[in-house]
Amino acid sequence: MKKIQYLYSLLSMCLIALCFQSCDKGVLDIDKVQEHLDVQASSSEIVLDGENLKDDIITFNWEEARAMSDDYIVSYTTKLDVVGNNFGSSTTILSYEDDGVFSRSFTSEQIQNWANEKWKLPVNQPFTLQFRVVAQWEGGPTFEAPEVRTITVQVQPIKTVVFEANNVFLGGSAVPGMTRVEINKTLENESQYAYFLDLEAGDLEIPVEFNGATNYICPTSLDGSLEDSVAVAVNMLENPIPWKIEKAGKYRIVVNMQKATVTIYSPDKALNPAxxxxxxxxxxxxxxxxxxxxxxxxxxxxxxxxxxxxxxxxxxxxxxxxxxxxxxxxxxxxxxxxxxxxxxxxxxxxxxxxxxxxxxxxxxxxxxxxxxxxxxxxxxxxxxxxxxxxxxxxxxx
Structure with a gap:
């Protein structure tokens, strides 16, 4: 009886050994794929150019992915997005590249518009672009893993003129005491600010505070000469271009943010009650x-x-x-x-x-x-x- 038990134990060990041996013969190491895809940007930091909107501001180039037999067809897909969006379907700029194309460029106008309209980024805030290239194969006897490369670029957007305000002031040497005076919205038009005050001969500035930043409403002509009672086109600048007040007296200042105009009435052309x-x-x-x-x-x-x-x-x-x-x-x-x-x-x-x-x-x-x-x-x-x-x-x- 002991002899039979011994034979069973020996037979079991031999079967286990044979199983291990057969398993070793069935497992084959997969050779590591040597990927060749590489992506480069023309610059790691860019400043969008408001003067040349339609010119290319950034170019991405990539090397061909690894070579495969003629049984396979390779295609390249590129994606552009901003960091944090994870190349979501609603935010990605997706392109299927033509055969033989290994470059993709974007203009300042494109990136600025996408930042404002598609990506909904805060106005005038720097952001980081992500550009991704995906090479993938179809056909052939076996599945081939795609090659993926991603690169980032820092972007300074075009400074946008924002005709919005938390507070609007009158300042400069023409304001008595050179103390800024806050002007309020008119009851009849929430996009309009107006004030009637005494001014001295000197410079009149119109500072605007919005979201913690101070800019200045300035004539688009960059000429501060007073055009009495005329609605003058204005824009928003970082540094003031003051209006020249030649003589002291009561002046009415009307700032229309919606129309982007400023009208100044001097005592010579004062608006009087009916x-x-x-x-x-x-x-x-x-x-x-x-x-x-x-x-x-x-x-x-x-x-x-x-x-x-x-x-x-x-x-x-x-x-x-x-x-x-x-x-x-x-x-x-x-x-x-x-x-x-x-x-x-x-x-x-x-x-x-x-x-x-x-x-x-x-x-x-x-x-x-x-x-x-x-x-x-x-x-x-x-x-x-x-x-x-x-x-x-x-x-x-």
């Missing part, structure tokens, strides 16, 4: 219009004041921001029924109003004007009366 005449008990009255009252259904047929503000951009423009008005309404220059009024017609009728639509503004003190009304829709809590241009705009905000 002046109207009307009769009271047979006596002619002359009123300089610096305030407005509303009257009609929303006020219980009584004159009401205190809800109008005169625009800093133009003293003939008034903005209402009070309680919501609804129904027949007119606007007067004095709280009495015989006063000069502004309304929608001179036919003693009602002018139906829709929010967001501009209407003609009619002024007068005859019965046909005094008995005419704007029919304001429910919720009207924002009105712009432009006396100079004879328009009225009502809205709900």
């Amino acid at each position: 002046v109207v005449q009307w009769t009271l008990d047979g006596i002619m009255q002359t009123t300089t219009v610096n305030d407005i009252w509303e009257y009609g259904e929303p006020t219980g047929w009584a004159w009401r004041e205190g809800n109008w503000k005169q625009s800093a951009a133009d003293p003939q423009l008034f903005v209402y921001t009070g309680p919501a008005l609804n129904g027949r309404t007119k606007f007067g220059v004095y709280p009495i029924n015989q006063s000069y009024v502004y309304t929608g017609n001179n036919t003693a009728s009602n002018t139906s109003v829709s929010h967001g639509t501009t209407y003609d503004l009619i002024g007068g003190y005859a019965a046909n004007e005094r008995n005419a009304y704007f029919s304001l829709p429910s919720g009207t809590n924002f009105i712009v009366l432009d006396i100079r241009n004879k328009t009225m705009l009502a809205n709900k905000k």
